[in-house]
Amino acid sequence: xxxxxxxxxxxxxxxxxxxxxxxxxxxxxxxxxxxxxxxxxxxxxxxxxxxxxxxxxxxxxxxxxxxxxxxxxxxxxxxxxxxxxxxxxxxxxxxxxxxxxxxxxxxxxxxxxxxxxxxxxxxxxxxxxxxxxxxxxxxxxxxxxxxxxxxxxxxxxxxxxxxxxxxxxxxxxxxxxxxxxxxxxxxxxxxxxxxxxxxxxxxxxxxxxxxxxxxxxxxxxxxxxxxxxxxxxxxxxxxxxxxxxxxxxxxxxxxxxxxxxxxxxxxxxxxxxxxxxxxxxxxxxxxxxxxxxxxxxxxxxxxxxxxxxxxxxxxxxxxxxxxxxxxxxxxxxxxxxxxxxxxxxxxxxxxxxxxxxxxxxxxxxxxxxxxxxxx
Ligand SMILES: Cc1cc2nc3c(=O)[nH]c(=O)nc-3n(C[C@H](O)[C@H](O)[C@H](O)COP(=O)(O)OP(=O)(O)OC[C@H]3O[C@@H](n4cnc5c(N)ncnc54)[C@H](O)[C@@H]3O)c2cc1C
Numbered sequence: 001x002x003x004x005x006x007x008x009x010x011x012x013x014x015x016x017x018x019x020x021x022x023x024x025x026x027x028x029x030x031x032x033x034x035x036x037x038x039x040x041x042x043x044x045x046x047x048x049x050x051x052x053x054x055x056x057x058x059x060x061x062x063x064x065x066x067x068x069x070x071x072x073x074x075x076x077x078x079x080x081x082x083x084x085x086x087x088x089x090x091x092x093x094x095x096x097x098x099x100x101x102x103x104x105x106x107x108x109x110x111x112x113x114x115x116x117x118x119x120x121x122x123x124x125x126x127x128x129x130x131x132x133x134x135x136x137x138x139x140x141x142x143x144x145x146x147x148x149x150x151x152x153x154x155x156x157x158x159x160x161x162x163x164x165x166x167x168x169x170x171x172x173x174x175x176x177x178x179x180x181x182x183x184x185x186x187x188x189x190x191x192x193x194x195x196x197x198x199x200x201x202x203x204x205x206x207x208x209x210x211x212x213x214x215x216x217x218x219x220x221x222x223x224x225x226x227x228x229x230x231x232x233x234x235x236x237x238x239x240x241x242x243x244x245x246x247x248x249x250x251x252x253x254x255x256x257x258x259x260x261x262x263x264x265x266x267x268x269x270x271x272x273x274x275x276x277x278x279x280x281x282x283x284x285x286x287x288x289x290x291x292x293x294x295x296x297x298x299x300x301x302x303x304x305x306x307x308x309x310x311x312x313x314x315x316x317x318x319x320x321x322x323x324x325x326x327x328x329x330x331x332x333x334x335x336x337x338x339x340x341x342x343x344x345x346x347x348x349x350x351x352x353x354x355x356x357x358x359x360x361x362x363x364x365x366x367x368x369x370x371x372x373x374x375x
Contacts, residue, residue, distance in 0.1 A: 009034045010357065013195045013205045015181045015219055017165060018048035019157050020341045021211030023349025025173065026164040028209075031357045035173040036203060037165060038195070040180040044161030046213050048342070050236045050312035052257050052269040054250045055153040055343045056095060058115055058122070065367045066321060067118065069344065072364060074151060076346035084167065089160035091260070093249040095152035096130065098144050100254035105145065112147050123148045137246035137300045138253070154250040154259045155342050176201075184208055184222040184333070192223070192332030207332045207356060214313040216323075216337040223330045226375055227337065228318035233277045235311050237268045237287040239294070242303040253297035256290065265307065268294050283309045314339045322368040324348055325355060335370045 010033050014025040017039040025035045037043065055077055057070035081090040099105040112122045125133075128142035140146070169175055176197065185194035185202075196202045210219040210227075220227035241264050250259035261267045268290040276286060287309040295301045315337055317323045322338035336352055338344050347364075354360040 010206045011036065011204070012207045012209060012356070013038055013181075013203060014209045014211055015195070016046070016210070016212035016215065017043040017161060017175070017177070018046045018211065018213050018341065019044070019155075019161055019345035020213070020336050020338060020348060021209065022161040022164040023345040024209050024211055024336050024352050025168050025349075027349040027353030028356065029168040029171050029173050031353050033353075033357060035168050036205065037168065037173065037175045037177075038179065038181055038197065039175075039177045040198075040215070042177050043165050043175065044158035047312045047315060048157035048161060048213075050234075050310045051157055051342050052236065052250070052259065052267065053154050053157055053342045054095060054257070054259065055155055056149065057120065057343070058095070058097075058111070058149050058152065060340065060343075061111060061114060062320070063367070064118075065364070069322075069347065069364055069368070070340060071120070073340075073343040073345070073347040074153070076350060077153065077155065077343075080346045084163055089156045089163060090153065091155065091249075092151075092153040094148050094150040095154075095249060096135070096146055096148055096251035098127070098140060098146040098253065100144075104254075108147060109145065121149065121151050123150065135247055135249070135251075137298050139297060139299050140253070152250070156261070157342055181212075181219060181222070184219075186223070186330070190329075190331060192330065205332075207334065209334045209336055209352070209356075211336040213315040213337070213341070216315060216335070220335070223327070223333050225327060225330065225333075225370075226373065227323060227335065227370070228373060229337075230314070230316040230318055230320070232274075232314040232316055232339075233311050234269060234271075234274045234314060235277055235283060235286045235290070235309065237290045237309045238307045239266050239268060239291060239301070239304045240264060240307045241266060241301065246298055246300040253293075256293035256297055258294050258297060266294070266301075266304070277311055283311055286311075315341065317373070319372075322348065323370045323373070324352060324365050325361070325369050327370045329375070338368075 127140040180198040183196035316339040
């Protein structure tokens with residue numbers, strides 16, 4: 001009989017348990033790593049819980065490689081839903097978009113044409129047809145062109161995080177919540193060795209993944225790395241409906257984005273209202289404006305009421321693109337920081353786990369490597 005030594009599993013601290021960290025940790029655990037999730041608050045209650053949560057690539061035409069990554073993100077969600085089951089987190093059903101201004105409408109139609117030429121599925125319908133076939137509660141003109149992106153979806157981020165973390169813990173992983181990462185210790189060769197937490201404990205680890213969302217720059221600072229981030233706040237409001245939610249999918253109505261959040265609640269967001277955050281307008285007033293716009297799009301929401309509002313910061317590296325992968329100057333330190341993290345979480349989780357444990361550097365991440373930020 002041979003006497004070959006059995007390799008110990010690699011112990012990885014995943015710092016931040018939003019959708020991105022949960023997806024990275026779940027993939028690492030499935031590949032045999034020992035995962036320790038660490039979160040300053042509770043899993044899934046960061047930006048992931050205050051997101052419009054629309055899974056799409058139609059809004060990502062700014063760069064072809066970014067669009068392609070988001071398309072891969074959509075496919076990874078479908079695969080994840082097949083693997084763990086779709087219950088309580090995965091809501092396919094497509095996405096609708098229309099405008100009330102001819103110039104904006106022309107822009108939407110032009111984007112749809114470009115997307116079609118890239119092989120992305122899009123259908124053009126009319127207001128009357130959409131009301132008849134899909135969404136009877138919408139107030140929109142009969143003749144207005146409506147874009148339907150049938151492969152898009154929305155995700156309940158907090159529920160998905162709960163499912164993934166639950167599976168990792170059931171497989172022997174660990175969750176440390178309500179404790180902050182305060183320090184990352186390195187050895188004489190500069191590689192990651194320990195993580196110190198605000199509860200006074202210090203963990204021995206082989207690797208760390210910085211998935212701290214809006215807090216990522218601070219975590220990067222612990223290994224003397226500068227991760228420049230943009231300041232881009234957004235305001236999200238949840239409303240309680242008096243009866244069952246009157247819409248069935250995520251949509252961009254004129255000036256307002258709306259989606260279901262449960263059988264009786266909805267999420268509202270608008271880039272136009274986000275633009276008012278820095279004017280000093282109170283969140284309660286921003287919520288009132290969102291509610292008014294939503295009621296214009298769906299008159300049945302007349303007797304709905306505002307339940308919760310939060311201003312959240314998008315985790316966006318300075319150039320607008322994700323920062324994902326190893327940082328060669330700090331062996332054992334990896335980044336997984338991204339806006340569109342709802343769409344991208346599952347694909348980033350799969351690619352990063354393959355890189356960390358299998359040494360596979362995916363070509364799809366070539367434009368999104370952490371090294372592009374000069375130190
Ligand atoms: C208004 C708005 C609308 C959006 N709409 C969409 C959309 O429609 N589609 C889409 O794909 N994306 C959207 N996004 C972006 C998306 O929500 C985020 O990219 C995604 O949720 C980021 O997930 P995350 O896991 O990186 O961050 P988070 O969910 O914030 O998780 C990070 C975690 O790190 C923890 N943490 C931070 N610092 C520390 C520390 N020092 N120690 C320990 N833990 C720490 C936090 O407690 C938190 O739980 C939107 C964002 C906003 C704000």
